[in-house]
Amino acid sequence: MADEREIRLQRLHALREQGINPYPNDVERTHTIADVLEHFDELAGPEGSYTLTGRIRLLREMGKAAFAKIEDGTASIQVYFRINDVGEEAYRSIKLLDLGDFIQVTGFLFVTRTGERTLHVLRYRLLTKGIHPLPEKYHGLEDIELRQRKRFLDLIANGDEVRQVFVIRSRTITAMRHYLDEHGFIEVETPILQPLYGGATARPFITHHNTLDRDLYLRIAVELYLKRLIVGGFERVYEIGRSFRNEGIDRSHNPEFTMMECYQAYADYNDIMKLVEEMIAFIAQEVKGTTHITYQGTEIDLTPPWKRIPLLDAIAEHTGIDVSRYPDKESLATAMRAQGYEADPKLGRGRLIDDLKGAMLRKGIPALRQAFFLIDYPIDVSPLAKMHRSKPGLVERFQPFVGGLELGNAFTELNDPLDQRARFEDQLRQRAQGDDEAQVLDEDFLEAIETGMPPTGGLGIGIDRLAMLMANQESIRDVILFPTMRKTADE
Structure with a gap:
């Protein structure tokens, strides 16, 4: 060379x-x-x-x-x-x-x-004049990590195939914007550098502003800022942009990723479920020309309506653990270990339930590879969602899943400021007990909803995972042009 x-x-x-x-x-x-x-x-x-x-x-x-x-x-x-x-x-x-x-x-x-x-x-x-030689044309660039690390070489060596993935990604975002715009949503922009991070359960990236002499955080979500706009009088808003979480890297996680979040006043999680199934079916029709797609060998019908499955029923059926029988983290952790599941003693009951959900989804159960919603989550895992109107101890929350991919998260949004403060304070107690991903208390946001936020439904959709689905790609790194990579021996 x-x-x-x-x-x-x-x-x-x-x-x-x-x-x-x-x-x-x-x-x-x-x-x-x-x-x-x-x-x-x-x-x-x-x-x-x-x-x-x-x-x-x-x-x-x-x-x-x-x-x-x-x-x-x-x-x-x-x-x-x-x-x-x-x-x-x-x-x-x-x-x-x-x-x-x-x-x-x-x-x-x-x-x-x-x-x-x-x-x-x-x-x-x-x-x-090219100075650096090209990859071998006929054999292509076959090393997957090198393809992801040197995307310019990947595009040269495997041009049509790779470019098509990112054309599909672009068309997916365009179709999503079209759907939201046609349904009365206004696209907005909110800060990426935030004085206080929130809106999700995750560790942030921290930076420092020299002139102001203060630490700032790369946003982990845009939720709390978009809700401020609902308070201020916007009735339907959305943002498509980067979020950052200081977490691990695997086939469905990258520390820098693209999210769409939208909020609709005078709506609940049932309205947002309808929006999600209609929007994703619309995107598939626009991008693929059909609502019947194939993802990693599984035929999937995206035609609404999708099946609604209560989360705790699904966990009980597929793991053998009835979470409702274990009201605290200690008893739930004991039950999990008895069934052969790991249970980190530092985590609260909500995070343990989330781990059980993940273990269930990793089993590859055929019914859980179709398009469906997991609904009605315990309050422990949903500090920003509204209490369920008829099921004590649960909140009105759902997550959409397609092809085994968790595509997003949605709530009937909590607009009771006293309840919200109490839940933030509970999150602070969990942080004190060692859960460094528990949420922080945001006084400015609490002041906003104390001013009055109308009943609202909210949604976050992972654009990268949706692109994986539409382009039939197994890894998130294959739908991000320049994914975050581990250091090489030469770096």
Whole structure:
């Protein structure tokens, strides 16, 4: 690799000695490659003149003629050089070109004897000299970690396949915006740097503002700011943006991720469930052309309505533990250990229930790989949700699951400021007992809801996981262009 780079540098110097600028400022292009291929029959002929640009992917010289294949962001095409057409000096310079260089070619279109659609080059220019050699074209870039760490190489080596994943991601977000906009939601922006983090159970990233001489936090959620806007009179708001949680990395978690959160006044969790199943079905129709999708080998029907499954019933059925029989963390932890589940003594009852839910979902139960909602959670795991109107000890909360992926979280939002304060204070007690992911008390937010927040339904959806579903990707790192990676030995 080092030897090849040195050879390319020598060719770069040779080009400059010939008076050729290997990195010119200006560039011309009359058509994309896809344009000329789409209209090839009507454009072909020696009277035409078309200027294309692209990266050289194949190059072979045959005496007084040479063939290359170039590709731009739309397609690839063969180009043909002949010494009599481009001139001896320019033709000799072809020897100084390498795979990966960008060139500009002008000529006419024709079909070779073997049926290959080709541009017959009359003149060409070098646009960019590549110094670092490309990955092997035909074998691709197969090391998964290297593909994720060096996304630019992944896009070059596995271009169409990888680009399609991120086209699907983009179209997923566009479709989501379209749905929300059409349903009266207003897109807003809230702070990423926050004086106090909240809205989720997670550890934050901490930074320091020198001028103000104070610590700030990268947001772990946008919930508390969007609720302030509901208090202020907005009735339907949403935000799509980055959140940050100082947590582990696995196939469904990245410390930096994209969330959509929305809040709707005069709504409850039943209204938001309807919104979720309709919105995801709409997104699938827009992106995939159908509400019947395949994720990791499982056929899934996203057509509303989705099944509603009470959380505690599901845990009892699939783990053998009836959580309602264990009113405190000690008794629940004992029951979990008796069934072979780990139970961290530092965690509160709510976090233990959450661990049980995760263990249940990891079992790969076929019914839990379809589209469904887990509903009606214990208050222990939901400090921002409203008490259930008919089920004591539970709150009106749900989570949507599709293909085994937890896509989000939603509540009938708690708008009783005294109840909210009491729950924040309970979270502080859990922090004092060692749960460093318990939520902190936000006095400014409490003042806001003391001013009065109307009945509200709220939702958070993980965009990365939704993109995994739509693009049929197993790992979150495959739908994030530049995921957070562990350090290498060289770093």
